[in-house]
Ligand SMILES: O=P(O)(O)OC[C@H]1O[C@](O)(COP(=O)(O)O)[C@@H](O)[C@@H]1O
């Protein structure tokens with residue numbers, strides 16, 4: 001009598017299954033973390049904004065790293081950087097293995113790319129993003145030993161359809177068929193690099209539309225994975241850190257992704273060990289509760305960049321949650337005086 005005990009979910013009905021997922025599956029992350037972390041990427045983008053178009057990508061990156069790091073130190077998490085800015089040295093940075101946050105709160109793995117597209121930002125070009133992703137502790141693959149991954153990203157239609165064991169042309173044909181589109185309408189994004197010379201030829205020969213991107217395969221991967229973008233596929237060799245970050249986003253978007261670690265120099269044409277393991281998004285980042293958060297630095301297909309208007313600085317961010325399967329956009333106005341340049 002008088003008890004207000006709430007019946008625990010049994011996992012038997014659809015509602016119970018949803019409640020379990022919303023609660024973060026088996027390991028709870030806490031939902032307010034998303035809003036905390038978005039402030040971290042907003043701070044990074046605001047700090048880097050004065051460097052847009054300035055030609056100095058290291059200065060832009062350093063500004064973003066400092067701001068991201070400073071904000072993270074105030075967040076109630078027991079975070080461990082799995083994907084960071086490399087090994088520890090004298091400079092303050094987000095090095096792999098560093099513990100971040102107040103130490104109070106959920107134990108999480110963290111991947112950061114304070115700016116994906118540092119060269120884009122320095123050149124004043126579109127699609128530079130400030131990015132962070134978190135998931136439960138010990139769920140992210142530590143891929144730091146391998147600089148590059150061979151990647152393919154599509155939306156959910158690619159599941160069981162595309163495979164890195166197939167040729168790019170076969171993957172394009174198979175995806176076009178699965179999406180009931182003519183191959184000629186399929187848009188395929190690939191980093192514009194000498195190592196992709198034969199890949200680019202093959203995509204073009206297949207008849208698909210080839211989108212050469214100068215940098216930024218995180219944004220390209222997200223665009224390939226989401227429904228409301230014209231990009232159908234992102235393919236080719238890009239950074240390993242960006243692969244882990246993209247996996248967090250793909251999990252939330254219900255997209256499909258495969259990678260193979262590519263243990264060679266950027267300009268090697270072929271991975272020698274073509275029989276090596278194929279990883280899917282759920283292998284790169286395990287569990288059901290990854291969060292992916294990005295703030296636009298320069299304007300792009302995915303997000304507006306930082307805009308200064310009088311006394312305010314406007315930012316636009318993306319918050320993707322794999323626990324809830326939600327993609328949110330957040331527009332924020334920040335008082336300029338809080339962010340002295
Ligand atoms: O420029 P490379 O060596 O081909 O590496 C490709 C990687 O570089 C980027 O284009 C830019 O990354 P950064 O701005 O973080 O350096 C990534 O998006 C991509 O994964």
Ligand SMILES: [Mn+2]
Pocket residue numbers: 113115116117239242
């Ligand atoms: Mn990057």
